[in-house]
Each structure stands twice: as structure tokens, then as C-alpha cells.
Amino acid sequence: MSFANPLDSQAMLLALQTAPFLWLGVTAGCFLLAERLYARTRHFPLLHPVLVSIVLIVAILRLCGVPYQSYFSGAQLFHWLLGTATVALAVPLFDNLQRVRALLWPLLIALLIGGLAGMLSALALGKLFGLSPAVLVSFVPKSVTTPIAMALSQHAGGLPALTANVVILTGIFGAMIAVPLLSLFGVRSDIAQGFALGIAAHGVGTARAMQISPTAGAFAGLAMGLNGVLTSLTLALLLAFWPA
Amino acid sequence: MLYGFTFLVIFQLLGEVLSRGLHLPVPGPVLGMLLLVAWAVIKRGVDDRVGRVCSGLLRYMALLFVPAGVGLMLLGPLLRDEGWAMLAVLVLSTIITLLVAGLTLHRLLRRRHPSADEFS
Structure with missing residues (x-):
């Protein structure tokens, strides 16, 4: 047995690609970043966090060649909560x-x-x-x-x-x-x-x-x-x- | 927190069942919201535990539209063909809505209270 390379980059990449919560994390991360930008610019209207998050995520998906369906199946937990949040209104x-x-x-x-x-x-x-x-x-x-x-x-x-x-x-x-x-x-x-x-x-x-x-x-x-x-x-x- | 969440989900399910069962044009979650307003009116308020979950969910509501909003990436050709028309409709219709709503209320309040400022 060899322990020469404990960093199995292929296995790590595979884990990232198959983990269902990858896009959940990306969505939350982009949103937090967008919110910070919005606060930094003193709520400049065109930098609304939802718009900025959408633009960021579309850019990431295009860059990585990921189709929308794969993204959505990962991020849909947030989408499901939307119905419950509507009731909360x-x-x-x-x-x-x-x-x-x-x-x-x-x-x-x-x-x-x-x-x-x-x-x-x-x-x-x-x-x-x-x-x-x-x-x-x-x-x-x-x-x-x-x-x-x-x-x-x-x-x-x-x-x-x-x-x-x-x-x-x-x-x-x-x-x-x-x-x-x-x-x-x-x-x-x-x-x-x-x-x-x-x-x-x-x-x-x-x-x-x-x-x-x-x-x-x-x-x-x-x-x-x-x-x-x-x-x-x-x-x-x-x-x-x-x-x- | 689980109590409040369960409470909301029950109203959501109730709304969904009624909307589909009675073929109502109102979507399930919206009907659930209306039912919860009715409940609050009858009970003269909602349980604190429900209120806390509501403010938590509403605090991050904007995040919840993002997955659906990203679906815009599938609409590229549509935006190319109709984008300018869409922008025109958006701008003009928003101006009309603001003016009609604002002017109507302004006139109505004037008639009832000549100095509308007493309410501000």
C-alpha cells in the first residue's frame, strides 16, 4: 500500500459534483456576497441582492458548463421553502x-x-x-x-x-x-x-x-x-x- | 421552532388541498396565507412561536426566489426577441400603477380629512 498521495483530487472532484447540496451552498454563498455588496453600496437600487445573486450564479453555471436542471435539483430545497414563506406573509x-x-x-x-x-x-x-x-x-x-x-x-x-x-x-x-x-x-x-x-x-x-x-x-x-x-x-x- | 414551522406547513397543505380539490384559481400557498390571516383575525393574533418562525423565514425570503430566478438562463432567445418590448411594458405599466394608486388614495383622503397630515 502506498500513502504517497493522500490528496485524491479525483475523488474530491467527484464528491463535489455528486453532493446534492453543492448548489445549495453556492446559492447561499452568492446571496450572502450580494447582500454584503448591497450594504456596502448603501443599497444602490440596481444592485438588489436577488439580481446580483442570479447574475453571479448564471455566470458560474455557464463557466462550469452546468445545465440549469442539475443546478435546480441541487438548490431546490430553497425553492420548496418558498411556499411556506408565502404562508408566513x-x-x-x-x-x-x-x-x-x-x-x-x-x-x-x-x-x-x-x-x-x-x-x-x-x-x-x-x-x-x-x-x-x-x-x-x-x-x-x-x-x-x-x-x-x-x-x-x-x-x-x-x-x-x-x-x-x-x-x-x-x-x-x-x-x-x-x-x-x-x-x-x-x-x-x-x-x-x-x-x-x-x-x-x-x-x-x-x-x-x-x-x-x-x-x-x-x-x-x-x-x-x-x-x-x-x-x-x-x-x-x-x-x-x-x-x- | 419546529412547532411554528409545522403550524405553517399545515396551513400550506390545507391551502394546496383546497386549491386542487375545489379547482380554485388561487395557488395553494396563497390560499394558505389567506387561511392564516382568517385564523389570526378569529384568534386575535398568532402564537409567538409561529410569529418567530415567520419573521425568520421572511428575513431570508429573497434568497428563496433565487433558484427559480436563475431559470432566466433558459430564456435567452425570448429575451433577445422581446426584451425591449418587455422593458417598455414594465416601465410604463409601473408608472401607471403608481400614479393611479397614489392619486386615488390622495383624493379619497382629502375628501374625508381636509388635512390629511393628521394621520402621518
Whole structure:
């Protein structure tokens, strides 16, 4: 027997390739790195951790010649938890509902009109710009929080991977322009700005509203939750009546 | 922690069973969320153990979209063909949504409380 080379590099490589948790680790590592970058750049909007992680991981997979299916079968534990995390959204939604009871009616009316405007404008503009049917469906839930939007997109025959990226970009764009845009049109109260941010730009918008004030943040959080509910309940109906 | 997690998974399963069983257009996890809100309203809140697991999961929620989001790498041709149209729809529709939601609430609050600032 020879102990000349205790480092069996081939066995190590094989272990790495077959360990189911390799891509789980890569995903978590890239995300932590992206979060640190986001904090270092003082939350520069385009460096949102989800976008940066996706770009990093796609680059790694391309570099190593790994197909998406192999990556996903490794990293899917995180994907499974997404459903459970969606259920967990109930707790902040309930808390925010408690805090704004006095204004419930005007909020519900603004939710209905704003939420429907979001979906209908995506449908109409999508048709105008000639998006293909599956892409169009992927765009309709773009203003609601990613887990709900992805589930809805999948349910309605869209492309969940596209929806995930569109939703994050919508959130980033909405959070960047909301305050100057709304102020230009005379909407300056914390409540209305926060609420619009939550309706149009979900979690990313809510984080932006928190920077305006805790009041704006609470209304954004509520709007995000309620728009998730409204969109879930109306999207299928809207698509059924939309002339394709 | 296990108690809270199990509690959430039960609501998730309940949502999934109802969504498929009744052919509802609402996805299972979303229905589970609605059921949990209803539960919280009836019980006037949720157990602390459930609340702690929820905030833990929500703290890292963004990480959980990443595996699905990486699927974008399969959509290269689609992005090449429709990318600019997609960007236009995204930008314009987001502007419309922000303005409609913000202006509607602004008008409604004005009518009820001439000085809307009392609430901020």
C-alpha cells in the first residue's frame, strides 16, 4: 500500500459534483456576497441582492458548463421553502391590518382601482408592444410580491422564471421613481406615497417607503399584502375575459 | 421552532388541498396565507412561536426566489426577441400603477380629512 498521495483530487472532484447540496451552498454563498455588496453600496437600487445573486450564479453555471436542471435539483430545497414563506406573509399582513383599521374603506377602494390598473395596463401595453401570450401572462402579476407572482404565473400558464425577474425589476424601478413622480402630481402625504409604493412595487417598494417614514412603511406593507390577495383572486377572472 | 414551522406547513397543505380539490384559481400557498390571516383575525393574533418562525423565514425570503430566478438562463432567445418590448411594458405599466394608486388614495383622503397630515 502506498500513502504517497493522500490528496485524491479525483475523488474530491467527484464528491463535489455528486453532493446534492453543492448548489445549495453556492446559492447561499452568492446571496450572502450580494447582500454584503448591497450594504456596502448603501443599497444602490440596481444592485438588489436577488439580481446580483442570479447574475453571479448564471455566470458560474455557464463557466462550469452546468445545465440549469442539475443546478435546480441541487438548490431546490430553497425553492420548496418558498411556499411556506408565502404562508408566513399572513403575519405582517394581519399586523398591518390592525394598525390602519380607521382608514380601511378608502384603502380598499384605492387598492381595487390601483391593483386593477396595474394588471390591465400590463395586459393592454403587452398587447400594444406585441408580447407573446406566455410572456404576457408572466407580466400581469408583476406588481405583487415575488412568491405570489410566481405561483400565479405558473398557475396561469406563464413562465415563473421570467416573472421572478420581472417582479424584482418592477420593484426596483418603482422604488426609484415613486417619490419624484408622485410629488410631481401633488401626492405628497406619507400615507398615499407609501400605499402606492406597496401596490406597484411590493417588497422593494415597501423597503423604500420605510426610508420615508414608519407610517409610509406600514401603509406600503399593507398595500403589498392586500394587492397580493386582490391579484390572486382576480387574475384568473381577468385573463378569462381578456380577448387574447 | 419546529412547532411554528409545522403550524405553517399545515396551513400550506390545507391551502394546496383546497386549491386542487375545489379547482380554485388561487395557488395553494396563497390560499394558505389567506387561511392564516382568517385564523389570526378569529384568534386575535398568532402564537409567538409561529410569529418567530415567520419573521425568520421572511428575513431570508429573497434568497428563496433565487433558484427559480436563475431559470432566466433558459430564456435567452425570448429575451433577445422581446426584451425591449418587455422593458417598455414594465416601465410604463409601473408608472401607471403608481400614479393611479397614489392619486386615488390622495383624493379619497382629502375628501374625508381636509388635512390629511393628521394621520402621518
